[in-house]
Amino acid sequence: MGAYSLSFNFYAASCPSAEFIIRDIVTSSSSNDPSIPGKLLRLVFHDCFVEGCDASLMLIGNNTEQTDPGNRSVGGYSVIESAKRLLEMLCPETVSCADIIALAARDAVGIAGGPMVQIPTGRRDGMVSLASNVRPNIVDTSFTMDEMVKLFTSKGLSVLDLVILSGAHTIGVAHCNAFRGRFQEDTKGRLTLIDKTLDSNYAVELMKQCPASAMASATVNNDPETPMVFDNQYYRNLLVHKGLFQSDSALLNENSTRTMVKDFANNQQLFFVNWSQAFLKLTSVGVKTGNDGEIRRTCASTNA
Template sequence: MEKGATVFPFPVAVSCLFIIFILATSVSGSLFFNFYAASCPTAELIVRNSVSSSSSSDPSIPGKLLRLVFHDCFVEGCDASLMLLGNNTEQSDPANRSIGGFSVIESAKRVLEFLCPGTVSCADIIALAARDAVALTGGPMIQIPTGRRDGMVSVASNVRPNILDTSFTMDQMINRFSNKGLSLFDLVILSGAHTIGTAHCSSFRDRFQQDSKGKLTLIDKSLDSRYANELMKECPLSASPSVLVNNDPETSMVFDNQYYRNLVTNKGLFQSDSALLSDNRTRRLVEDLAKDQQFFFQSWGQSFLKLTTIGVKTGDEGEIRSFCASTNA
């Protein structure tokens, strides 16, 4: 041993190593990678199985789960407040009308309550399920920390001040994202979620008009007219409000960088998508992402991690719900 080297008694050395281990694996306050390693070792596997079995019988599930985590995390933080049922809860706001995937979360929760009662939060199941939905559709599989706890508050009036609308300007979108600690870069990357999933005609129908002879007039000139014509056929004025259109007209079931390739050819479905190409602050990034899927996947990992750690409740905060649709009290 070197002269002058400090010798720690064994228990102190072990404690130091333990603290170093905790620091190395802890991200965002008290979330940890493999948080359930000891308390519920199969937690992540159960969620993955639930996502993959439900998606094989209903291919719309991955898109639903990915949107679910966004709408959950932007209101009250990632705390499953969006799952709570009742008078005037977040689900009752029209912005959440078409949110789905709740049954997948509940079914994973049922199995987890059976195997490890009172241990795995609904908030973690939502984040893990969205992570798995991306991997299942061909996107990157990323490790995310867990340890979120479930919130007790869910109020419809909290939705509009936090969620984004397709009519927003870039400044409004940047503002909403920065309120959640997310950057302009995160806005562009996370919007890439629109590479999967579907939308109702009402979400983009105001971008063009159809006269009595069926001829198209573009209201939003940033939309490719051939694409607008296709959309008009899928969404005629007579269309039922339940008609759905693929967000990505090319590879709707695959999580890839096609969303950005659509944007550079003026085929962004929502006005808020097209804005990412029109705006000088984001155009270059969109073009780079359209050329480089690997760059998108690496960036996705970072931005998704930030999204899924917004305002998390940990430690003594909140609770671990028994049923995701209601608080324990």
């Protein structure tokens, strides 16, 4: 990062309506398709953890980040592109795709009932997008606590940030194969639960929604209780062993993180206040500012 840094109201003079336009597009897209907030939230994680928050995930081509299997189910790109097209007409070559992603994810949380976080802007778009950078930098749903802590620490994020940002799983959907490792399939294609940290009744529900034949294509809600609402239900689900992923259940394995889970399960306001701080940190990971990167004219390709 250069001598420059992000600032609040970065576009106040150059494109004063930028944040309104992005919010408007996220709002209308979400009312047409209720799965959009969850997709936008996932998009910002997968962008920021690889090469920093620089929209490298938006670049299309051979061996780009989008081509890695870990990113195949990421969605919401069209919302970012819609906002970009409109902003290019109003303020050409001014608002970065990286800022659009961060602001859209922020707005997605607000639209789904979560806190509206003020975030600084001024990110620039990266020029590098490699599939080979994806795996070492994103959390796999089968990760242990140690593996997650190591990855988050490498991004400048704390164990507390890890527990808070895992709360993003209060909205969105997951493909069945993302938690496939918790079940075993017999020769007749029947599933049985092998992960004893999962509530057995919840496991039965999951097996109904995810027959072995549909593992790759079917999806389930991350939060079985309030799947469209950004709230603290995720933490309540964890306490009754209804965390969808192994990486969710892992938060209960250590006293310190279990205590955090209980605190957020008992106090939604506490979760929201902490979310605002952690989201600010997430959207500042590895940002490019000043003379680093560029302002792409279209999010799918570099300007060169």
